[in-house]
Amino acid sequence: MENLFSIIEREIAIFGRRAEAIRIAYLNHKEIDRSTYLLLRLLLDEGPLAIKSLADALHLDISTASRQTAALEGKGFVERLSDPSDARVKLLQITELGQNQLHAFVVSRQEFYAKLLEDWNEEECRQFGESLARFNRTIEERRLEREKSE
Secondary structure: OOOOOHHHHHHHHHHHHHHHHHHHHOOOOOOOHHHHHHHHHHHHOOOOOOHHHHHHHOOOOOHHHHHHHHHHEEEEEEEEEEOOOEEEEEEEOHHHHHHHHHHHHHHHHHHHHHHHOOOOHHHHHHHHHHHHHHHHHHHHHHHHHHHHHO
16 A cells, blocks of 8 residues: 555646646646746735845745846836835836736636536535645745744
């Protein structure tokens, strides 16, 4: 009999690979990849943020966050504005174009997953979503615990 955690480890590895492959093959929004989605979603949910806050929230180094946000700025998805409390600090804010692109992407993904899981009943989908959310919270809690202990 296979060890329970062996199954989980293997299935998470397969999930990561297949989720990216299916995103590339079936989702139409080629301008929005995972990092773009996460950056835009964070700006939409949290409002304007400084680059350091963005980097910290997404566990990126500042140079990576700067590169990614510069690309989004070039596409017109985000814009820079001065922090009202300190004009030396620049904040990033999602633009209307960015919001529209993000909304279309989210709707497309939701439709895709609804079709993919059409054979699952509502309760199975709810349980799966809740389990994924709990799993993600656990990962973040463990990461923060480890950070504090170092």
